[in-house]
Amino acid sequence: MREIVKNYCTEVRELGFRIQELIAESLGLEKDHITRVLGEQGQHMAVNYYPPCPEPELTYGLPGHTDPNALTILLQDLQVAGLQVLKDGKWVAVNPHPNAFVINIGDQLQALSNGIYKSVWHRAIVNADKPRLSVASFLCPFDDALISAPKALAGEDGSGAVYRGYTYAEYYKKFWSRDLDQEHWSVLGEANSIDLPCVPGLLADCFVLEDVSVPHS
Ligand SMILES: O=C(O)CCC(=O)C(=O)O
Ligand SMILES: [Fe+2]
Numbered sequence: 085m086r087e088i089v090k091n092y093c094t095e096v097r098e099l100g101f102r103i104q105e106l107i108a109e110s111l112g113l114e115k116d117h118i119t120r121v122l123g124e125q126g127q128h129m130a131v132n133y134y135p136p137c138p139e140p141e142l143t144y145g146l147p148g149h150t151d152p153n154a155l156t157i158l159l160q161d162l163q164v165a166g167l168q169v170l171k172d173g174k175w176v177a178v179n180p181h182p183n184a185f186v187i188n189i190g191d192q193l194q195a196l197s198n199g200i201y202k203s204v205w206h207r208a209i210v211n212a213d214k215p216r217l218s219v220a221s222f223l224c225p226f227d228d229a230l231i232s233a234p235k236a237l238a239g240e241d242g243s244g245a246v247y248r249g250y251t252y253a254e255y256y257k258k259f260w261s262r263d264l265d266q267e268h269w270s271v272l273g274e275a276n277s278i279d280l281p282c283v284p285g286l287l288a289d290c291f292v293l294e295d296v297s298v299p300h301s
Contacts, residue, residue, distance in 0.1 A: 089129075093221070096157050097127055100223045103187060104155060111197055113236055118196060122154055123226035134166060134208060134216040145208035145216070152255070153224040154196075156188035164216040170205035178206075192225055192252065198233035199246040225252040 104118040111117075119125075134145035145166060160167060160180035167186065168175040178186055194203040210216065225231065232249030235242070 093127060093129065096221045097125075097223070099185075100125075100155050100157055100221070104193075104223075107193065107197070107201065111200060111237065113234055117234060118154075118193070121196060121225070121229060121231070122192070122223075123229050125154065125226065126222075126224040128153075128222045128224065130220045130222070132208070132218045132220065134210045134218075136213050136215050137210045138212055140210045140212050143210060145210045148205050148207040150203040150205055151188050151190040151222065152192075153190040153222045154192040155190055155223045157221045157223075158186040158188060159219040159221075160186060161217045164211050164214045166208045166211065166216045167218070168207055168209060175207070190222070191255075192229075192231055195231050195247045195250075196233065198237040198244070200237070227251065227253040227256075231255070 101119055104122070105115045108117040108119075109115050132146065137143055148170065158167070160178075162180050162182060165177055165179045167178045167180075169178055170176075188206065189201045189203050191203045193201050208216075208218065229252045230249055231252060232238075233242075233245045233247065238245035
């Protein structure tokens with residue numbers, strides 16, 4: 085079991101790096117731009133267990149949030165759907181596909197891409213009679229990573245930057261110092277999130293990028 089989880093973590097990490105390289109290329113940046121800026125990335129895995137709820141409309145497995153990290157690779161339960169993303173103001177189901185991961189752009193890639201890639205709002209609903217499992221792998225910038233849009237996207241003088249630059253540590257400090265919604269966190273607890281010792285990190289959800297990213301004037 086330990087070996088399987090270890091291999092999974094290694095493979096998922098490599099996949100994450102490859103996706104970050106492809107995203108960089110799609111933005112017209114050097115292939116290694118994002119992986120260079122994010123540095124030695126932290127990796128964290130959450131195994132989310134959502135017990136069945138006879139009245140699913142009364143609760144959430146995981147309330148709406150964006151992922152505060154850089155990139156999330158999500159393995160969904162093939163038997164039970166539950167993930168929804170917010171699209172044009174409506175919650176849309178993302179049904180599981182065999183042999184497919186769901187890739188979530190996190191807040192840090194939204195900032196790094198100057199808002200071109202969007203950190204998607206998502207939530208998980210529970211099922212009336214079946215439990216659901218999901219395995220989320222989070223790639224996080226190293227603490228001192230300076231998150232700011234590159235000149236190629238924000239202009240030589242930075243005047244086209246949508247967000248001000250900040251370090252990931254600063255982002256996290258703000259994240260933890262905001263008023264926590266007690267109800268939200270108790271609901272999170274009910275989802276039985278288990279932290280696996282992949283690489284030390286933090287599970288943190290429900291962060292709005294705009295909270296720390298002051299629009300450039
Ligand atoms: O269970 C899911 O499908 C979503 C999990 C998730 O969004 C998270 O762990 O951040
Ligand atoms: Fe999430």
